[in-house]
Amino acid sequence: MTAQATTSEPAASEPARRKTAIPKNPGRRDLGLRATLLFPNREIVERYYVPVIYTACRTCYSEQDPDEIFRRALAGDFDSLKMQKLIGSVIESGHGSTIEHVVFTFAISGVSRTLSHQLVRHRAGVAFDQQSQxxxxxxxxxxxxxxxxxxxxxxxxxxxxxxxxxxxxxxxxxxxxxxxxxxxxxxFPNATRTNLVMTANLRALIHMSGLRLCTMAQWEIRRLFQLIRHEIFSVSPFLGSFLAPKCVPLGYCDEFNNRDGHCPIRPHKDRVLEAWAEKAAAARAAGRELPVT
Ligand SMILES: Cc1cc2nc3c(=O)[nH]c(=O)nc-3n(C[C@H](O)[C@H](O)[C@H](O)COP(=O)(O)OP(=O)(O)OC[C@H]3O[C@@H](n4cnc5c(N)ncnc54)[C@H](O)[C@@H]3O)c2cc1C
Known part of the structure; x- marks a missing residue:
């Protein structure tokens, strides 16, 4: 009855993969769970999603009406790299409402109830429907x-x-x-598999991915978000690039359980603060103050 997660071994010809200190990575194991992007498809994302987000961003800084900005964005009046640049900097600045205007709907199947219980803890900007027991x-x-x-x-x-x-x-x-x-x-045990439909706006998806792609997250939900990221990448590498462990945009790790630095993706904030204190002390000893920008 128990469906075992199987391991795909690398072929003999493949080079040995370098080991990292990143823990609990489900790697390439097939856990038998799936995440399929139901909506939108690539065509819709390419045609409408970036223009919709761009319109939201640009409206804040423009005298033009939003419908005019949107019409011009659809007509190709704006350079697509410039649109992406504005969107990227608005996201980096934390103006998250601009990316709440677009949503992604996933079919999620074969996940355990252990996973689904964690997933449905997310409340803001996300909707779930789950197979009934x-x-x-x-x-x-x-x-x-x-x-x-x-x-x-x-x-x-x-x-x-x-x-x-x-x-x-x-x-x-x-x-x-x-x-x-x-x-x-x-x-029923927590191991029982279940199915859900999940719709999340882009802001919620980035937030959830930040938590669930982190190596401190439980292996199964981490795999789910690896699959979700893969699905978003397949319709938009640009939007998919924002789905990352939270330490990537932060620049440091804020997880208490990584104070020993065993996950090397980003330095722990304790190390960053220590390095800053050392630098400041050295500067003071040399009769300077470190500039605070
Ligand atoms: C590694 C890990 C370990 C965890 N361990 C545990 C555990 O041991 N026990 C446990 O109970 N949970 C645990 N959780 C779940 C965690 O506490 C959150 O409930 C879950 O991650 C949902 O995230 P969120 O609160 O950011 O909610 P989301 O719904 O995703 O909210 C997004 C953001 O919106 C804002 N927001 C949403 N709702 C409100 C509100 N009502 N008021 C104010 N602001 C709001 C917050 O800024 C929030 O971060 C764990 C999560 C992770 C990632």
Whole structure:
């Protein structure tokens, strides 16, 4: 019953990949979960999304009416790189409302309830619809098997699978005995897979990706956001480039659990502040003050 996440080994001809200190990366393992961008397609994104965002940005700084700006953007009156530059600097400045005007809808399937519980904690700018465990009577509910269990102690794996399969078996027996699905489902483990539709505006998607692409995030939800980023890239490399761990735009890591610096993507803020203090002390010793800009 348990669907195992399988590993794709590199071919013998492939060069060995350099190991990094980044933890818990699900790497290229096929976890059996999917994220498919339902809407918009590339054509719509290319034709309308950048002009809509540009119109929102430009309206703030222009005497022109927004409909005129939009018409001109669609007509190709503005250089597309200049449009991207303005959008990029507005996003970097944190003027996030400008990117709330465009949304992306995903079909998300095969994720565990462990993941979906984390995902639906996001509230602002995002909508979810999830497969019901009340109305759906599962004939063979699929589950996620974490790699640490799949590749760990064989005895523990066997016991784990017996428990999960036992729970699903009991669920089926309860349904057969007339227990309503909404009650029988209480026996489902967190490992049970589920499906959702998620629509998020670009601001929410960047925020969620910042948290969930971070190496401190749980491996399964991190993989989901890797797939989501891949989907956005496939319709717009420009917009996709804003989906990154939060440390990338920040320039430093603010995660408490990375104070030891084991994730090397960006230096921890404690190190940055220490380096600043050292520099300031050295400058003072030399009779200068560091300029504060
Ligand atoms: C690595 C990691 C570990 C976590 N561990 C735990 C845990 O142990 N226990 C736990 O309960 N949760 C945990 N969480 C969930 C976390 O606390 C948040 O609930 C979740 O990430 C949703 O993010 P958000 O609050 O930014 O919400 P979003 O809905 O994505 O909100 C986006 C932003 O909008 C603003 N906003 C939204 N709603 C409000 C509001 N009501 N008032 C004011 N501003 C608002 C905030 O600026 C917020 O950052 C964890 C998350 C991560 C990434």
């Amino acid at each position: 009340r109305y759906v009577k599962f004939k063979g509910a699929a589950t996620m098997l974490p790699h640490s269990i799949a590749e760990g102690d064989p005895d523990l794996r066997t016991r784990y699978e017996e428990q999960v399969d036992g729970a699903l078996g009991l669920y089926g027996d309860m349904l057969q005995a007339g227990v309503p699905g909404e009650d029988a489902r209480f026996i």
